[in-house]
Amino acid sequence: MFFELTSRLPGTLARTGIIHTSHGDIKTPTFLPVGTFGFVKFVEMDDLRKIGAEAMLSNAYHLRRESYARGLAEHNGWRGPTFTDSGGFQVMSLGSGLGKVVSMTREKPLENTAKKDRLARVAEDGVYFTDPFDGTPSFIGPEESMQIQCKIGSDIHMAFDELTSLADDYEYTKTSLARTERWALRSLEEHKKHKMDLGYEQHLYAVLQGGHWEDLRRSTARFLRQYDFDGFGLGGAFLKEDLGAILRWCNEELPEEKPRHLLGLSHPDDIFIGVENGADTFDCVAPTREARHGKIYTKSGNINLRKFADSTEPLDPGCDCPTCAAGFTRGNLRALWRSGDLEKKQQYYRLASVHNLRFLLRLTEDIRTSIENGTFLEFKHNFLNNYQNPC
């Protein structure tokens, strides 16, 4: 059995479970650190094990030229469960959202990048990319994405999808969604051919798009649930206030016995909304990127290290991460971060990334326990009440 449901929280869509993969089990809900190129920037595999990472997520687009005979997990030394994204995110980040931020608020300009400026062009067969660094053209369609993911050998793959932007209207989203569904079926067909190529089973999730429209979200869930996917990716660019409803529409329609991965979100409030509405796993670049940019997660809100020169306060009182256990203070970390010395900076990136990742992993562990105990709603209330943003 691939997914084992171990508990449910009545009155919500929240549940706990275990995903069984060839490289180990994943206890859910959990957060997956993102190692786009196969490793988490500046973080050692041992660090990931120490902080309780259940799995990590990499990206087929970035690894499109790679091929690992013994699979990603062996190749990079992680040896645990791995996910790969299909490259679908790059359809937007190099296309309609090129140069823009993936916003969850309305204050940002709701405008797509001009077509002539895009580095990704969507067609029926797939997506034509221009490499942002060296300008080399490439093409990825559902078949190519499956071939890449199967060559990389991660345990759980995403079907190739088009992530639409907040600026896309209903008509475009509907057209795109129909294409994403066709791509999902093509992904499924191609995946079948290669999923055992490395000698162990690789799994495939279909990805649900459909923007913030209920009819599209429900219809795509009903459509995709008919097929033999191993699980589902919940995709999209969301406004925070819409997230819960969108996930509910999808997950009310999806079969309970298959796992669901919410793509690309990790702020604590989003994780609570996600879990409450039926998501099992999460991934996001935010904890590591924000760490590199000086933001440290604490249970009373995030802090900007810039403001803590010479501070002897702990990063987050009571934190059980290796960085805090080693006694690093806010002032220590700030000094390393702001140092002109490259090695010190790199040390900072590691220490801060590990701290932020552990923060999220501990959060999902606590959420798991709270679902099992039936105290999830209370835990959520208390956590979020305490989690202000003092900066």
Place this chain on the structure above:
RNA sequence: GCUGGAAUCGCCUAGCGGCAAUGGCAGGAGACUGUAAAUCUCCCGGGUUCUCCCUUCGUUGGUUCGAGUCCAACUUCCAGCA
């Protein structure tokens, strides 16, 4: 002592007659959600905002409609020769 050279907003740096004055660092404020992100944006002489005013480029004078920019003297620093 002589001969060259140099003094610019915390530091380095541009500037060669129209300048509140270039670029970098440091500093400050934001942003970041399936990683074109060890990144990006904004501020950084003062007047709390300003297409407005004030005070600035070692000091003091001078030339000029106008001087950080040209001239003179002085002060300090650097280099070469003694």
